[in-house]
Amino acid sequence: xxxxxxxxxxxxxxxxxxxxxxxxxxxxxxxxxxxxxxxxxxxxxxxxxxxxxxxxxxxxxxxxxxxxxxxxxxxxxxxxxxxxxxxxxxxxxxxxxxxxxxxxxxxxxxxxxxxxxxxxxxxxxxxxxxxxxxxxxxxxxxxxxxxxxxxxxxxxxxxxxxxxxxxxxxxxxxxxxxxxxxxxxxxxxxxxxxxxxxxxxxxxxxxxxxxxxxxxxxxxxxxxxxxxxxxxxxxx
Numbered sequence: 001x002x003x004x005x006x007x008x009x010x011x012x013x014x015x016x017x018x019x020x021x022x023x024x025x026x027x028x029x030x031x032x033x034x035x036x037x038x039x040x041x042x043x044x045x046x047x048x049x050x051x052x053x054x055x056x057x058x059x060x061x062x063x064x065x066x067x068x069x070x071x072x073x074x075x076x077x078x079x080x081x082x083x084x085x086x087x088x089x090x091x092x093x094x095x096x097x098x099x100x101x102x103x104x105x106x107x108x109x110x111x112x113x114x115x116x117x118x119x120x121x122x123x124x125x126x127x128x129x130x131x132x133x134x135x136x137x138x139x140x141x142x143x144x145x146x147x148x149x150x151x152x153x154x155x156x157x158x159x160x161x162x163x164x165x166x167x168x169x170x171x172x173x174x175x176x177x178x179x180x181x182x183x184x185x186x187x188x189x190x191x192x193x194x195x196x197x198x199x200x201x202x203x204x205x206x207x208x209x210x211x212x213x214x215x216x217x218x219x220x221x222x223x224x225x226x227x228x229x230x231x232x233x234x235x236x
Contacts, residue, residue, distance in 0.1 A: 012053030019045035030100050032200065033077055036070045043067035080104035089115065089138045093184055096157045097136055097212075098204040109194075109201050113184045118177050125161045125171040133185040135160040140181030146173045152219065153178075162209045165191045 007013055022042035029035040043066040050059030084107035086094060094106045101109070116135075118124075125131040127146060137158045144152040151173065154160060164171045165188045194202045 012049060015045050015053070016049040019043070019049060030200075030203065032102060033074065036074045036077070040067050040070045040074075043070065077102060077104070086110075089182065089184070092138055092156075093136055097159070097208040098201075100207065101200060101204045105201055105204075109204075110184070112190055113186045115182070116185050117180065117182045120177050120179055122177045122181070124175040124177065124181075124183075125164065125173070127172065127174045128170050130168070130170050130188070131161040131164050132188055134162060134165040134188065134191045135183040135185050138182045138184065140177060140183075141179045142181065143176050143178045144173050145176065152216070154216070158216070159209065159212045162212060166195055166206075166209060168192070 019042045022038050022045065026035045026038035026042060029038065043063050047060050047063035047067065050056040050063055081103040084103040086103075086107070090107075090110050093110065094101070094103070098106050098109065124133075124135050124142065137154060137156050137160065139156050142154040142158070142160060143150055144154060154175070160175045160183070161171060163169065165186075191205070195205060196202070
């Protein structure tokens, strides 16, 4: 193909441009499955560009190999996801906390945790102390207190201790079970190491922490708006 300004915007060149655009787009995907799917589209367009417009068998061959490799990876991802079976509690954690992960990766993360059921009065985090675990509440209610005064509450779908576990700072509040509570616990060193690796699981946990903190702030603000102000003391 003769290269000039006109050829840069010809039909063949636009096919080549589209292939590179899809390749860049694939790098923005947070789920590996979608990355592979879009990469296949990019490879197909590039193979057409090399084969039809450039008549380049070498480029066509390697783009075809790129496509076949990604097809094989998708088949492997599908197989792993098919083998990932969840209990009801595990599925609740997956769908609420880490829905962006592939099921196989979510199952791998869950295997690193341990399921706990505790009675009312059990303290999950204590103000001023570094918690041992990150907890995800599946059922039950938690009271949040600071200086012995209740300041909030958490229930199913909430993380407990995410700030302390991810930053290494002591807990800013005490979290106490007020009903029987079932939760999934992850050891603090495991969570810290997972976040440091910045892999797919670590990024999914960070996103879950952000969403959880946002929801807690919204609940706190709503509670403050519905709580009547304390009466001013009467002085003689």
